[in-house]
Amino acid sequence: MKKIMLFGRVAAGKTTLTQALRGEEIKYYKTQYVNYLDTVIDTPGEYTERRETSGALALYAYEADIVGLVLSANEPYSIFSPCLTSMVNREAIGIITGIDKPDANVERVYRWLQLAGCKKIFPVSSITGEGIAELAAYLKDDEDGVVPPAKNAAGDEDAKQNTDGEKSGRKIIRKKPPKKLAVKKEDKPKGLETYLL
Numbered sequence: 522m523k524k525i526m527l528f529g530r531v532a533a534g535k536t537t538l539t540q541a542l543r544g545e546e547i548k549y550y551k552t553q554y555v556n557y558l559d560t561v562i563d564t565p566g567e568y569t570e571r572r573e574t575s576g577a578l579a580l581y582a583y584e585a586d587i588v589g590l591v592l593s594a595n596e597p598y599s600i601f602s603p604c605l606t607s608m609v610n611r612e613a614i615g616i617i618t619g620i621d622k623p624d625a626n627v628e629r630v631y632r633w634l635q636l637a638g639c640k641k642i643f644p645v646s647s648i649t650g651e652g653i654a655e656l657a658a659y660l661k662d663d664e665d666g667v668v669p670p671a672k673n674a675a676g677d678e679d680a681k682q683n684t685d686g687e688k689s690g691r692k693i694i695r696k697k698p699p700k701k702l703a704v705k706k707e708d709k710p711k712g713l714e715t716y717l718l
């Protein structure tokens with residue numbers, strides 16, 4: 522499973538989506554710090570909203586495999602500026618939450634997320650569950666096709682907020698370091714004295 526980091530304003534639906542993706546009971550609680558879970562990094566909406574913290578959050582995306590820009594389907598405007606995804610060094614997908622809301626305007630929010638730079642966009646409802654399976658399937662690693670979010674990883678395991686992926690059942694894929702460039706003997710830099718002449 523790819524680890525997804527969620528960005529979005531307060532009440533965009535990030536925490537509820539986290540619970541839906543992890544098969545947990547949907548229960549409101551206010552996100553008060555960066556929650557580094559086994560398959561999701563949930564963040565306080567204020568961090569995305571405030572310029573003092575949003576840049577740092579974008580850098581923190583290094584910890585994730587994929588970034589999710591979350592916008593509710595009934596937003597009156599978009600918090601994500603055009604071409605915003607160029608700020609993160611990870612693939613960014615769009616997630617439209619609350620498609621079950623009576624005033625949802627999915628098409629409009631879809632275009633905002635496209636404008637921000639998202640190529641893939643997933644309309645979901647964390648309450649009815651619509652679209653959650655499609656998003657979860659996309660996050661599943663193609664390489665090994667294993668390790669769905671542990672349904673029972675909540676509770677005690679969560680309390681540990683572990684950064685140890687192996688313990689939590691998340692398969693860590695370690696990339697091979699790049700091969701060292703072969704330097705021929707004659708290419709080796711000459712002594713400093715050569716350059717001082």
Ligand SMILES: Nc1nc2c(ncn2[C@@H]2O[C@H](COP(=O)(O)OP(=O)(O)O)[C@@H](O)[C@H]2O)c(=O)[nH]1
Pocket residue numbers: 529530531532533534535536537538549550552566618619620621622645646647648649
């Ligand atoms: N109808 C509906 N309400 C949602 C959905 N997702 C979140 N909510 C509600 O929106 C409110 C804020 O959600 P929350 O996940 O805490 O937002 P966050 O601040 O982005 O983490 C809560 O009352 C949720 O129950 C959804 O898909 N549909």
Ligand SMILES: [Mg+2]
Pocket residue numbers: 535536537550551552563564565566
């Ligand atoms: Mg939250």
